[in-house]
Amino acid sequence: MIDQFLWVVIPYICIASFIFGHIFRFRHDQFSWTAKSSEFIEKKQLMIGSLLFHIGIIPVIFGHVAGLGIPKEWMHAIGVNDHLYHIGAVYIGGLFGVITLAGMLILTLRRITRKSVRKLSTNSDILVNVLLLFIVFMGVYATLVTNNIQHDFDYRETISVWFRGLLIFNPEAAYMSAVPLSFKMHVMTGFLIFGLWPYTRLVHVWSVPVHYVGRSYILYRKHRSPKRAS
Template identity: 75%
Template sequence: MAMLEQFLWVIYPYVCLVIFIVGHIFRYRTDQFNWTAKSSEFIEKKQLMAGSLLFHLGIIPVIMGHVAGLGIPKSWMHALGVNDHLYHIGAVYVGGFFGIITLLGMLILTWRRFTLRNVRRLSSASDLAVNALLLLIVFMGMYATLVTNAVQPEFDYRETISIWFRGLFVLSPDASLMGEVPLSFKLHALAGFTIFAFWPFTRLVHVWSVPLNYISRSYILYRRHRSN
């Protein structure tokens, strides 16, 4: 059992992170022309717009919440005047609200990807896998937030998962901290690292293609041609 915990909570996360970094470098150097989201908007537009809007509106606050919950120690929150009760309200109610928005968006996008024949034909195996995995990650996150926290209110992930997570980045992870963590949180964490390993080889790479050069680019002038 100890060996399994070492693999799941030490070896596996590092393997996923190494694949994430090396995979991006490799793909950028060898496959820049396919660094794209491969939009299927011309096939179906309404579900894509609704799902994308909900997903992107929800995922940014959700990511910020993860950064705060996992990256900022509990004692620092107390020093800033954020007690456990106030943090719990923010994590469950505010995080739950944006999590539901994200989940609805992913449900629409996944339903569209799997049920519309032409969209499915355009999709690669990696597209389908990413959609399914993202849906699982969001669902397990919502289940952990709304269900597990209600059933096991005594569990505080900032005393276990957060400390283990920060330990990964200072090269001293403690796998024993994850031993008593509820299953929903464990599945959410493992699926999250799995998506990092998939990332460089899927359409998710388009996240890094932010067209910042458009900010400083000169305007394109269009002139009407007047025939003599």
């Protein structure tokens, strides 16, 4: 019963919150759809942390898509055997995971320890930073530590199958029963951040300024002081 709640009910609640929360906020609260940049307060740590985070997170996302979305048998069919996949997932994925973790650590410490930045932050900002830091840490730990301790565990035969079942509305919670704790914590907090996403400043990642592309000019207006009466 507890497995059904953890690995079926909660994920679907988080997915529903992600979808309908975005729709509601976009329709009723567009003015808060912003990152509220704190760059003018402190720039150096923000630049370093953001650069490291974005360099690391993009390959990590693609790695998650491949690992969770592509069945193991399909990988074998295109010539990617288990040993080759393990090298890519653990060592290359681990490297980018560490880079992401370093960036997230810098950004989180900046938000918490810099008084001027903390004053500009809401409780949800701090929660998101800490939660993202924890998610990335657990992902790195699961990749570099758990995978090397429990050699017989293959998340493509458990987590990936369960995840694909969620997407086609045929989830099997039993696949998660033998999953190591570090992977379970990484997965659960990952769904939690998706559930909270629409209600935080994370929504700004969808605000790509595509409307600026193709604009041939920018209009500047010069302010003129009113003429004094003679």
